[in-house]
Structure formats: C-alpha cells, structure tokens
Amino acid sequence: MNPDVDSAAVRARGLTKRFGGNTAVSEIDLHLARGEMLALLGPNGAGKTTTVEICEGFLRPDAGQVRVLGLDPVDQSARLRPRIGVMPQGGGAYPGVRTEEMLRLVAACCAEPLDPSWLLDILGLDGVRTTPYKRLSGGQQQRLSLACALVGRPELVFLDEPTAGMDAHARNLVWELMSALRADGVGVLLTTHLMDEAETLSDRVMIIDHGRVLARGTPEELTSGDEEHRELHFRSRPGLDLEPLLTALPEGCSALEVRPGQYLVRGHIDPQTVSTVTAWCARHGAMADELRIGRRSLEDVFLELTGRELRA
C-alpha cells in the first residue's frame, strides 16, 4: 500500500463529470497533503465548484477515483462528513433562522465545537446575532457560512469562493483566518478567481479552465523566471512592426503583442535589452507606457494558458 494514501487529505485521479452533453470537469488529478492549502484558480464556469462538490461527496464522478482522508466521499459520507468543514458557494441556512441560532444548530452536530459566540465575534457578526439569515448582506451570509464550516474543528475544509461578495476589510480578515487554519494543521481546499488569494495564501495552485487542469505548482513555480526567463511588459500603440525589434534583440529573446497595444518581451532581459526596446519604440515615435520587468504574475500565466482574462 502506498504510504502516501494515508497522509493525503485529498487524492483524486482522472475525475470526470458530465451534465447532459456538457463536460464540467475532465480528467482532473488532484493531491492535497494534510495541513496544506491548495487553491483551484479559474474563471466562472471553469469546473471549480464541480470538482469541490465531488470531493465533498455531493456529486459522484462519471469517471475517476477520489479519496478524502482515505474515504470514499459518496459511499462513506457518514464517516467523512464529521471530519470535514464545508463552505458551499452562496452559503446556506434556513431563510428565517437567526444568525446565532444557525451557527448553534450546526455546532450542536459536533462533538467538540468551537465557541459559537466567539466565532461570531471574530467574524464581525456580533451586531447581527438575532438578524434573520435572509436579511443579512451577501458578505455577512458568507461569513456565517465560514463560521459553520469551522465550528466543528475539522481536519480539512472546503471553501468555495470564500471571499466572494466581501469588501476588502472582511476579505483580509478571512485571509488571516485561513492562514491560522493552515498553521494549525487544517487542510484547506479553496476555489477562487482572485489572483492574490491564490498567490499569497496557498502552498500550491491549480489553474483550471473548461474543466481541465492547465497548470499546477507552487505560486513561485508557476510564475518563476530565472535571469534568463524574465519578462518585459509595456503598452504602446497597437500594431507596431515587431520585425526590426526581433532582429535587434539578442539570441533567445521573443517579442509579441499579446493583446492589441500590450507587448511582451521574453528572454534574457538586461539593461541593454531595455535600451533596444525603447530605441525601437522611439523609431516608431511611440511611448513605452507602464514598462515593467519582472516575473510573470499568475494573471500572465493564466492569460498565456487560456487566452482569456481571469476576471472576465
């Protein structure tokens, strides 16, 4: 037996799920170690929620295998559910239930729950303890949903777009909470379409689009570039002739217009390269606006892989 099987929080191979003629996820492999944070990053409709719902046992995959804490999430859900915390997309509560009642109802299912009163306090829900769920704002409903996911002291939590609908302040709070979870050894599987959420918090990132995994790795791996693989971005007039630039650049450099007016030079970027680029712009009488040299951002990686904007 593979010793890894026991240590994995989530291990999935070849997950495929179709809804009618539409393939929501296709051949997805996934591995999450205990106490690790993995972000599924992708635009709306990429297959993130389907993947998470398969792991939670709400959906049975058409093909592939998944084990969560060593258990089959559908057939052994009764054993699995007490050990995981779930924050479904869009929350979930009785429409007429009061905030504190709902959290206490979920806490009553757990052997050793966290103090519901304390959780409401730290999540900034102290002032709405007696407010009916349907009258909470979207961000408040999200925070109550997060509290419900955490109250049972789970080993592993599934957070489906945890900061959707939250303002910057609440988002920072939730990020701090997620860091504390990871530090205490709780595994976190998170879906998001926010770059910084994936980049700054997660140990590893999987980029998903159209139900397929396009790339995976640590944020550093995905965005890495050694000295030979840096990028120079700038904006200028659309449609400049790249031929003379390519000729002037040193061997191994590439230049392209990724979007109209958005240029990218890759390869060995040194002061000489920058000078070559600006000189080429000058010959065209064009400015090099927002000139930036650096590693690729996850956004760049995503754009490159899919040809579309993540936040679309």
Next chain:
Amino acid sequence: MTRQESSDSAYEGLANTPERTTRTPTFAPGTFRPSPGRANPLRMLLTQTRAESLLTLRHPEQALLTLLIPLVLLIGMSTLDIGLVEQPRVDSVTPRILALAVMSTGFTGQAIALGFDRRYGVIKRLSATALPRWVLIAGRVLAALLVVALQTVVLGGTALVLGWHPSGAGVATAVPVLILGTLVFGAGGVLVGGALRAETVLAVANTVWFALLLAGGLAIPARHLPGFMSSLAEYLPSGALAEALGACLADGTAPTAGSLLVLLCWGAVAGALAVRTTRLS
C-alpha cells in the same frame, strides 16, 4: 481620504446594522487544532426538532395557514348558519377542521418550507455537517407532529368551548389517525417541495390546499358534494382523513378500512415518488 478609511466606510455601508469593523484578530497557535467528531444523535435530533418547530411557529404565514385559518373556519362554520352542516354543527365541523389542520401543516406548510429551505441552501448546508440524514428527516417529521399536536389542542379546546362533544373512546383512536394523516400529507408535501422551484411550490401547494378545502370533503362533507365530486372526494386524502376522523370523533366508531386504505395508498405513492425526485438544492 486614505484607502483604509474608504474601505471602512464601504464596510459600514454594507449593512444597516451596527457592526464591528476595525479589529483584525490574531489567532493564538492551536486555536483551530483539529478535533472533529459527531455529537450524540439523540441530542442532535432534539436540537433539530426544536429548531424546525420554532421556525414553523415563528413564521407569520405558516401561523396563518396552520392556526388562524382553521380557527376562523371552525368558529364560523360552527356558529353561523351557512352551508350544509348537520346538527349539532360543531360535532360535524370539528373533525373536518382537524383534517384541514393536518393538511395545512403536513402538505402545504411542509412543501413551502422545504421549497424555500432548498432555495436558501440549508438542506445542503446541513447535509455537509455531521448530522446524519435520518436525523434531518426525523427532525422534520417530529416537528410536523408537534405542530399538529399543538393545532389539535388549540382547535379541540376551542371546539369544546363551542359545545363539542367528542366520543370518549373515539379521541383515543383519533390520535393514530392524526399521526397517519400527518405522515401521508407530509409525504405529499415533500414530493412537491422537494422537486420544484420555490415559486412553483408556493403556487402548487396553495392551489391544492384551496381545491381540497372546497372540493375535497373538508369545507363540505364528501357526501354532500354534487354528483361525481361526491365519490371523487372519498378517494382524495382530504376526504378520507375527514371521514376517518369523523368516524372516530363524531360517531365513536373505528374508521372504515376504505378510508384508511385510501390514505395509505396516497402516502405510499407520494413517498415512493418523493424518494426519487427530492433534490437537496
């Protein structure tokens, strides 16, 4: 204005309720140390039943449907000289109003509650916890039975004040009939509330309630309905329950096998269908 201030004011504006906004807590190591487990199932069942009953009783439209309307009809039909009602009026009316109360809670109330609970994602939310499926279902059933018990006490008490003289032995046989009726109508409520969109559930559950009240042997006894509607009503769950309760409470006899069979058939069909069609969200 700094960025911090602007995000603070946006946060305040998010809800009209006072809210703590500025404190960002740091968590002591070990705060979220995993220690999962399932609570005692009986304690869960108690909590779940209490929550479901409270939510029903606190909901104004549910209270209107389950208590106020049956109460008004009971008093009106017993005291006003309207419609075809046998004498003494209150003895004839009370069993049918109790059947109406059972239908309101078991069918219409349950269907609407389930439809909107699904819309608000609570069934999925609770399924994702340590709560076993049987506790979730049993909690709803027990809550419905509790509400019916409360309705029976309120309506029965009012009927007694109005001069109701139920058969003593009949009261004891009426209890299992009320329970059976709640389960049968409850199965129908889950069938409608568990599969359709919330707005559709609202329309269907209320229309069926109204149709059965008027033509299903509740407002008017089945045998007084015109033509074929009279025999049709006997095969409807409302007519069968009213007849069974009337046999116990008005006549002091056992309910006919026919009425019980009609109820059981409706319950079995609705239950079997509901098992296949009910969705979590």
